[in-house]
Amino acid sequence: MPYIDISTNATLTSEQLDNIKHLCGRAVSLIPGKSEQYLMVKIADKSNLWFQGDDETAAMVEISIFGKASRESCETLTKEICGILEREADIPPQRTYVKYQFIDNWGYNKFMF
Numbered sequence: 001m002p003y004i005d006i007s008t009n010a011t012l013t014s015e016q017l018d019n020i021k022h023l024c025g026r027a028v029s030l031i032p033g034k035s036e037q038y039l040m041v042k043i044a045d046k047s048n049l050w051f052q053g054d055d056e057t058a059a060m061v062e063i064s065i066f067g068k069a070s071r072e073s074c075e076t077l078t079k080e081i082c083g084i085l086e087r088e089a090d091i092p093p094q095r096t097y098v099k100y101q102f103i104d105n106w107g108y109n110k111f112m113f
Helices: 014-030 071-089
Strands: 003-008 040-044 059-066 096-103
Touching (some): 003 014, 014 040, 059 071
Parallel strands (some): 059 096
């Protein structure tokens, strides 16, 4: 049950959005037991986003995961997500935050996991 929520002040083309979504689907498998099968991705470009007092290109990525993940797995996924955003959208890794949230209760399709 992973969810990746990306906000950026960059303006992205539909091709960039699709590429980022696709690559996030592959990257989420870096967390053991997670796959694109239940992944939901939200990408909000053209956001009002400031980092270090300016509006140069930046991104905030929030990753919610049902259950837990090791710090090492999160670090590996962080590197991959930052790399995806740098390659696909020219967003510098030093202007990208990645926040993790681990969820014990997650509902889907009228029931709880």
